[in-house]
Amino acid sequence: DTGVSQDPRHKITKRGQNVTFRCDPISEHNRLYWYRQTLGQGPEFLTYFQNEAQLEKSRLLSDRFSAERPKGSFSTLEIQRTEQGDSAMYLCASSLGGKGHTIYFGEGSWLTVV
Amino acid sequence: GENVEQHPSTLSVQEGDSAVIKCTYSDSASNYFPWYKQELGKRPQLIIDIRSNVGEKKDQRIAVTLNKTAKHFSLHITETQPEDSAVYFCAAPAGGTSYGKLTFGQGTILTVHP
Numbered sequence: 001d002t003g004v005s006q007d008p009r010h011k012i013t014k015r016g017q018n019v020t021f022r023c024d025p026i027s028e029h030n031r032l033y034w035y036r037q038t039l040g041q042g043p044e045f046l047t048y049f050q051n052e053a054q055l056e057k058s059r060l061l062s063d064r065f066s067a068e069r070p071k072g073s074f075s076t077l078e079i080q081r082t083e084q085g086d087s088a089m090y091l092c093a094s095s096l097g098g099k100g101h102t103i104y105f106g107e108g109s110w111l112t113v114v
Numbered sequence: 115g116e117n118v119e120q121h122p123s124t125l126s127v128q129e130g131d132s133a134v135i136k137c138t139y140s141d142s143a144s145n146y147f148p149w150y151k152q153e154l155g156k157r158p159q160l161i162i163d164i165r166s167n168v169g170e171k172k173d174q175r176i177a178v179t180l181n182k183t184a185k186h187f188s189l190h191i192t193e194t195q196p197e198d199s200a201v202y203f204c205a206a207p208a209g210g211t212s213y214g215k216l217t218f219g220q221g222t223i224l225t226v227h228p
Contacts, residue, residue: 042203042218
């Protein structure tokens with residue numbers, strides 16, 4: 001079990017630039033989730049996929065954010081025209097899907113917008 | 115949607131003492147309650163979870179209790195050790211179903227003094 005991996009682990013970008021994060025879930029997991037966590041807060045749900053289908057998006061996910069999971073394996077989260085308020089840790093998680101299956105988090109991608 | 119309240123926000127104990135963290139939830143349909151431990155700069159790691167068909171679950175020094183009538187659940191850590199120091203988050207499924215769209219509490223910073 002290699003766990004959920006995320007890349008890059010840290011990203012510093014200038015305001016207005018675009019950034020993309022990648023997540024590779026645990027290999028047999030068909031559900032993939034993106035969360036955002038700011039300092040001193042718990043993770044907040046952004047979106048999730050079952051296989052390649054994006055089934056739900058939080059209202060936190062503005063139109064500058066887009067997530068894809070084209071082949072039902074890895075996923076990307078892109079933020080366009082970054083703002084300072086986007087600075088956070090972006091956590092990916094995966095699960096086997098269905099009810100009652102535990103989700104496992106990756107180490108996260110830290111974004112700092114300067 | 116689900117609302118999760120967690121208390122206390124900080125907890126300081128001496129090594130060997132017990133620690134208790136409490137959470138309340140709002141959606142009576144919620145049926146799965148995980149607890150995550152997060153060390154500084156690391157990912158949230160599942161330490162224990164409970165499903166609504168049981169009232170208590172133990173795993174070595176960690177236990178979780180659930181009171182569905184009162185809609186609250188608690189984490190109990192006995193014989194605390196300095197390595198238990200971390201931020202602990204409770205969570206409940208947003209929308210009541212037990213899949214990975216979780217609503218997290220605000221977190222409890224636990225400090226165990228040697």
